[in-house]
Amino acid sequence: MSNIRRSALSPLRPSGVLLWATVLVLFAGLVVPLIHANRFRQRIRAALESSLGRPVEIGDVTLHLLTGPGFQLENVIIGEDPAFGIEHFAYMTSMQVRLRLRTLWTGQVQLASLTLIEPSINLVKNPQGRWNFEALLQRSGAGKGGGGAAAQLYFPYIGIQDGRVNFKFAEYKSVFHVQDVDAAISPARDAEGRWRIRVSGRPARTDHLLSGMGQFTGAGEISTARRQVSLDLALEASPLEHLLTLLYGRDFGLHGDLAARVQLSGEVSGIDVKGTLRTGGVHRWDLPPTLENRVTVPFAGRLNLPEQKLELEANPSGAVRVRFAVENYLSAPQWRAAVELDQAPADSVLRTARHLGAALPADLELRGRLDGRVEFPGSHWPQGTVKLTEGRLVAGRATPLTVSEAEVELDGPAFTLAPAEVEIGEETVEVSAAGRLDPFAVEAVMAGRGVRLESVREPIAALRPGWPASLVSGSWDGRVFYRKKAGQPGAWSGAGTLTRARWQPDGLESPVEVAQTRVRWEPRLLQLEALSGSLNETHFTGSCQRRESEQVCKLRIAELDWAQLDAWLNPQQKRSRWDIWRRALGRTTPDSSSWLKRARIQGSVAVGSLRLKSWAFRNVHSELAWDGETLSLNGLRAELGKGSLAGTLRAEFNGASPRYRLQAVITALDLKGLSGQAALPANFQRGTMDLKLSLAASGRTAEDLRAGLKAAGSFQGRSILLDNVEWQEAEDAEGGVEIRSLDGRFECTSKGLELTALRMMVGRETYQGRGSIGGDPPVLLEVAARGKQSRLVGAAEEAVPAGP
Secondary structure: OHHHHHHHHOOOOHHHHHHHHHHHHHHHHHHHHHOEOHHHHHHHHHHHHHHHOOOEEOOOEEEEOEOEOEEEEEEEEEOOOHHHOOOOOEEEEEEEEEEOOOHHHHOOOOEEEEEEEOOEEEEEEOOOOOEOOHHHHHHHHHHOOOOOHHHHOOOOEEEEEEEEEEEEEOOEEEEEEEEEEEEEEEOOOOOOOEEEEEEEEEEEEOOEOOOOOOOEEEEEEEEOOOOEEEEEEEEEEEEHHHHHHHHHOOOOOEEEEEEEEEEEEEEOOOEEEEEEEEEEEEEEOOOOOOOOOOEEEEEEEEEEOOOOEEEEEEOOOOOEEEEEEEEOOOOOOEEEEEEEEEEEEOHHHHHHHHHOOOOOOOOEEEEEEEEEEEEEOOOOOOEEEEEEEEEEEEEOOOOOEEEEEEEEEEEOOEEEEEEEEEEEOOEEEEEEEEEEEOOEEEEEEEEEEEEEHHHOHHHHHHHOOOHHHHEEEEEEEEEEEEEEOOOOOOEEEEEEEEEEEEEOOOOOOOOEEEEEEEEEEEOOEEEEEEEEEEEOOEEEEEEEEEEOOEEEEEEEEEEEEHHHHHHHHOHHHOOOOOHHHHHHOOOOOOOOOOOOOOOEEEEEEEEEEEEEOOEEEEEEEEEEEEOOOEEEEEEEEEEEOOEEEEEEEEEEOOOOOOEEEEEEEEEEEEHHHHHHOOOOOOOEEEEEEEEEEEEEEEOOOHHHHHHOOEEEEEEEEEEEEEOOEEEOOOOOOOOOEEEEEEEEEEEEEOOEEEEEEEEEEEOOEEEEEEEEEOOOOOEEEEEEEOOEEEEEEEOOOOOOOOOO
8 A cells, every 4th residue: 555655656757758748749630620510610700900000701610729729710801990991901821819818727829929811901001091900900919917907908919921912992902912921010018109010022923924023021120109110121122123013114225233222210100111122233224234234222201101201312323323212102192302413423324325225336435424313203204404524435546526415304204405516626616405205216416617627537537427427528508417316217308508528439549629518418418519620630510419219410621631531431451460360371360340330420511621532522411321340422412523423432331341332423524624634645635524423442451442432324524625645637736626525435444444335526527435544644535436446545644854
């Protein structure tokens, strides 16, 4: 008996304690949940309604003891106060309810904590400006006592796992919400009514998928008695395009990342906000990100929670300050922003423009200082004024462009650059511009007076304005325009007067000197009016117009030598000294393209005096056509001596050597004048002649042309007097032989002119036969009349003996 008592009173061994603990855990974890707990549903629902002040509906109830005495509630719906609508306050798949320990000996169900599993919570603001959670904050202060009715109002600790918070304003449900919400809310337990909060989640919109948004976290206190807030918030690095879409519903084509840290402190109607923003890799969507523009910006401001007003100022002590304000940020955000510049470096503008996709030369630099204020009144389009002082635009080694002051006015998508003087080297021009940004379009004007083109040649070439880039030098009075319409490439144009200019086309040996001309040019049109200039010693006047690749020119030339004209049209006629060796080796080198290879010219030409070897033409007029390889002179008319010429000339430059073809009718050709020019032997002292001429020649040099010359036709002569001739039909020919008429056909050979089908009338006698002119002898006519042969021979003119 004594042994039994001793064993019963002896302490438990450690193994026994472990065994009993295991039994209790198994009982709490496996057996207790099997206990039918639905009989507690009504008491639990009543406790929830008493704590939350709202109707509650619950599904199945399961008892659990592992985390303390409590229940697992399924399909819980927390109703709404009718003052805030008919939609429920929260719905969740399950809720864990932990009871206060005092419930075990008082018998009254009191809630220590509520853990909401995957809840969907609606925060509602009614038309009177009250939020539906304000009553919950006020009820928390009623449970600070120890018993009676106060105990019934004890407000539990609230936890949220993987929840979603929606925002509703009267009947309007905002597109903004917070997902993946985890929170721990400790209700007020002191006189100041301080709620302790820890929360995390991801901001989102119902109309856009923002899967890359970073998580925000927050921790701090909210005092209901003093209506004060003290919170620390942080936003993980998030894609800039997602943040813009979150706020404005679109990303504006900007990519990058942004992170933030914020401290909130003060009364709910005037909370002090301080923090920093970190941005990096800001670029246009279709460009690669860069690391060079990563910045950290401090900011400060004020937040009015009841009225949903937020005002921030970023970088308050910097050269670039940003002000931002937003109202109704949870319902219908109404925001405005402003950027203030105070001696800000201008080079940041080009860097930002490049990151946003502006196609700027890599070596382009902008220097200077920026001042002004630009506002964004609820739009990404700015309004305000920006002034650049001591500006300097540099592109590589080109002459820099400097401006002492320039001002840009922004009015939404429209902008205006006030007239500003820009110095290019030693030259000064006035520049102004206006345009829009949605989409980009601009019209800029550059006006100058006496601007020397050689001084601004490099900047002009960098801007690629087209036609003016081919000018080597000159002086410009007028305006130049740059116009870019939406969706179209930019184009240059201009109007003004060009003087003392030099134009050097590729392939032309000598430059064209332009004394003066009035210029108007468009993207597909170039007009030169009142044109005067020279090429070498040849002076010209007239006008030209080029539309697309077609050109119409009207030129007047005082004096012109055909050899010089051929040199213009065929600048390759000078052979290199190496050509003989290439030919010896059987190699050929293709000619480079003529300077007129791509030109298409129509028009007219007038030449006061045109020389072709020993031939002199006056008052030459013709229609002109050039197709890149062929020159055609149609309707050609000219004076030759006392006679006239009419016909066509065609010159082809598409072969190994130029080819020329002339079809002409010459009337009243003065033979005496031709003999004086050595075009005919000196035996011709008088007479006129009509010719029908067909001429062909090819070659690059005079020797080639003479060797390849082919000319033939017919002639009719009248009142021809030949001197220094011998003719057996005339007893005395020393006074000359007068031919009443002479007609026939001719052909040009290396020995001179061969005459056939010759018909000659001397006195009343008619002779027929053949002959030659320009050979040896200079004149030879072999004719016959009435069966009798005779020869008319003209002797060569005797050389004048040299003086002693």
